[in-house]
Amino acid sequence: MKKFVNDPTQFVPEMLQGIMAANPGKLTYVPDYNLIMRADMPRDDKVSILQGSGSGHEPAHVMIVGKGMLDGACPGDVFAGPPSDFVIESTKLLNSEKGVLHIINNYTGDRMAFDMGRELAEAEGIRVGTIVVNDDVAVQDSTHTTGRRGVAGNFFVIKAVGAASERGADLDELVALGNRVNDVTRTMGIALTSCTPPARGTPIFEIGDDEMEVGVGIHGEPGRRRDKIKTANEIAEELVEAVVVDLPYESGDEVALMINGLGGTPISELYLVFGIAHAMLTDRGINVTRSYVGEYCTSLEMAGLSLTLCKLDDELNMLFDDPADVAMRIF
Amino acid sequence: MKKFVNDPTQFVPEMLQGIMAANPGKLTYVPDYNLIMRADMPRDDKVSILQGSGSGHEPAHVMIVGKGMLDGACPGDVFAGPPSDFVIESTKLLNSEKGVLHIINNYTGDRMAFDMGRELAEAEGIRVGTIVVNDDVAVQDSTHTTGRRGVAGNFFVIKAVGAASERGADLDELVALGNRVNDVTRTMGIALTSCTPPARGTPIFEIGDDEMEVGVGIHGEPGRRRDKIKTANEIAEELVEAVVVDLPYESGDEVALMINGLGGTPISELYLVFGIAHAMLTDRGINVTRSYVGEYCTSLEMAGLSLTLCKLDDELNMLFDDPADVAMRIF
Amino acid sequence: MGDATLKDAERIVRTIAQTAVDNEAYFSDLDAAAGDADFGHSLSTGFGRLLEQWDDLSYEDVGGLLKAAAIVLSKAVGGVSGPIWGTGFLRAGVALSGNEDPSGEDVVAALRAAAEGIMQRGQAELGDKTLLDALVPATDTLESSLQAGGSPQEAVAAAAATARTSAEGTLGMLARRGRASYTGERSRESVDAGAIAIAVMFENVSAEIGEA
Amino acid sequence: MGDATLKDAERIVRTIAQTAVDNEAYFSDLDAAAGDADFGHSLSTGFGRLLEQWDDLSYEDVGGLLKAAAIVLSKAVGGVSGPIWGTGFLRAGVALSGNEDPSGEDVVAALRAAAEGIMQRGQAELGDKTLLDALVPATDTLESSLQAGGSPQEAVAAAAATARTSAEGTLGMLARRGRASYTGERSRESVDAGAIAIAVMFENVSAEIGEA
């Protein structure tokens, strides 16, 4: 297993200790609940924002705790949503007069943990608001299933509500805003390799040297189909097309374009694909006015990337312009 | 080959186009010389700072062009320093009354290109200053060889001279400052996998599933030795020890600690190692007061990391605190 | 009598827990086919914690034991399995609450309560291709075998056989819940990991009580 | 006479260029042993560009041809190889400048000028394990063979044989220049890629002019 790791069962706590060591004074680490929270939170004049999906998607979400983004994140083990008491206890620790906002990616495990967490927090008199993110167009949405997965698009939801909460928005406004952002955000991903969860020690799926997995999930779940590896142009075209027709994004729309690395793909390739996708959108009359290239929501060391579009308006432009001071800043 | 690429010979230009597309108005792209430069440069009241090693190390250096860092970068092809006319022409385009500072990693190819570039630029009346970065302790330094390689430590050199140049420092001051930073900066790296240059299409070296390459170069050059893969604790201990004894860094010293990913290692593992190394330095009485975790100088999609220490003082703390607005910012 | 019953219940819960620990890799591999390959790891973490904390659990009767186990599982396990298995144990424990000497019928009722709790928690129905598709038919068989006059050992053996057939019958089914559902038609190509786990647990419990 | 000589020179330069293009993978593989696996790619890019632009090169004599090639190589190739090969061709071209009909001795002098330029540019000496360790002994053999009255064909064949032996003799040598030097003692385990390229080029030139 090609990893820097000691005891795999301690992978998540040791990572959290590292985050803490790199951000003294700014963050607080509560080991019992895998909770990383802002040292200056909660404050009664600001809604607290909590995320907590599985680990293995870093920087999402423990590394984007900070002013203007999350107030706390309480991830579970690698690729497992947090146990419900992480959610309950984290919600209590972040309790503010203005309430606590839960941002949940649409996975059954995450939803159940947050459902239980919300129930018990509300029983203790805490105001809880909930946003469920489900931006992955690779999954056929249907009332018979769990619906779409939440993936890299949750960055835009968090950025918007994080900024708005700093500006003083209340819980209901944030829920409405977050849902609005989720509604105009769509993502699709593609993998060239599988990742290897530390506790498992072997790849989740086998994939040929000349193959790719189209519409892959960020936990190594299979996607729409397995195919021969294509050129960057062909891949970009497929992702752009799948995402654009879904909303649909239309000629004249102003959008943010994100090329998100899944963990093992170098930033050079992400920029290469960004340039191609940017040109393809421009050809369709879709106006890319905000650019996001890098790693936002990964799948351990998976080689691959996802493309996200978020339709912009004046309010979102203003919120996205606001500063965000996160743990993972590298400058 | 598990890469997002069209024609491998167009890998670098297509990446540069992507950087340009993501930073309209801020950057200028000069395709003939692979040059990415600040759109608001040159200015006669500021020394221009130019880097230009091989490509494949992104974000170094084309993605760290921006206010407070580089004014331009003119990389060669993947792992090849730029042809000398890239250096000459880029130097001319960045020419300022206050001069042009060349920051060079200590590789024979890079040095020759910049030597020739400097000669010809000076012949045209341009003032040129040179800093050679050589922070890699894996290479035995000796007067009989080319000396040490420049690796991730060049980030600290660039950050310092970038900030100082914004504050108005002149060329000689910047050369002295850069050399001073280089003198107190040391790095060592370790690889778990090889990278695959796009034009080659196959890995540079074969390495067993249970092996690691200690002291690897950022171009896949072999390091001090091949060994069985060790735990994160053991690896951190070896890197810390090799770097600390080299300067040496001593009890009471104040340092910046960087854990730099080589391209294929997820940020979760980088933070895990950061936490361990931080504790080991603290045990030695060395005071980590600045933390850098992420990708600064990569080797395509190589799995691995490097550890860099930079000894701090008041001036460096001030310069490192200054803002830097680079192309690769992801927030 | 109540004391003997509690000892039996302890043996059964320990057998289930040991099954989870022993099959970590196998259950994760099953989850790899259409999921994220951590089902075995999650179960093994939860039930491993249960075994570790066994001597510190405080309970008076079978219902109390199951509720104590539920709390350990919920706290230790994330993802789908923590809430699902926690809820299952909790509801079964509540169903047997204060019952000093549960009959076979009581056990069937407890298993039905567990299945119903899981359905609510996971918003899943029979046929959605989850562990319910082994648990529910196995419970039916347990009940009918007992009603037909079978011994507890015979009834559990019959239930285990049904659990096995049903679990293997999930091959070809379309997943409508859990991570496997994201794969759509591709989910038909593999069995459901949770259903197989139920089958193995029934089989091991049957072997354990058959030996008694 | 001058015209025939120029045609010969063109054939030789084209043969060298074609050798670089044809051996891209092989030369890169050699560089992989202790370097960064791009030597073949760099040479092939540079000489490929030279072949592409062949019809647009403007020169009057052999020296001019070599200088024109030098400029193409320097502009197209980065890393060590651009400056090294660019300098080599440039110095050889300068040495033959204005020489309408270079003799064997002139060619030897041009090769010596190239080697000296490379030494200055790369701050390398004989024995540092670079392409100089094939180029210099081969030039020596060329000279002595001509002095002993050998025909050009015989002299080049002899030089090629020396280049081959010398290139293979780099196995076991400690690299003191270039990327291979970073590997210290480990550099002894492989031959130098540049030296082998020189040998292959001499061999192919020998075959080409032998056929004439």
Ligand SMILES: Nc1ncnc2c1ncn2[C@@H]1O[C@H](COP(=O)(O)OP(=O)(O)O)[C@@H](O)[C@H]1O
């Ligand atoms: N909504 C649901 N209701 C009941 N059981 C479910 C549900 N979703 C999944 N399962 C069961 O859980 C198993 C997967 O558990 P696990 O791997 O721990 O979940 P995940 O990794 O998706 O969070 C499946 O094989 C299935 O039997």
Ligand SMILES: Nc1ncnc2c1ncn2[C@@H]1O[C@H](COP(=O)(O)OP(=O)(O)O)[C@@H](O)[C@H]1O
């Ligand atoms: N300082 C030097 N002087 C002369 N030749 C050199 C020098 N360094 C390396 N070489 C030659 O160049 C070859 C490597 O070329 P190349 O792979 O293009 O360089 P790099 O990738 O290191 O920039 C070596 O095999 C050696 O023969």
Ligand SMILES: [Mg+2]
């Ligand atoms: Mg999971």
Ligand SMILES: [Mg+2]
């Ligand atoms: Mg090179």
Ligand SMILES: [Mg+2]
């Ligand atoms: Mg799973």
Ligand SMILES: [Mg+2]
């Ligand atoms: Mg090379």
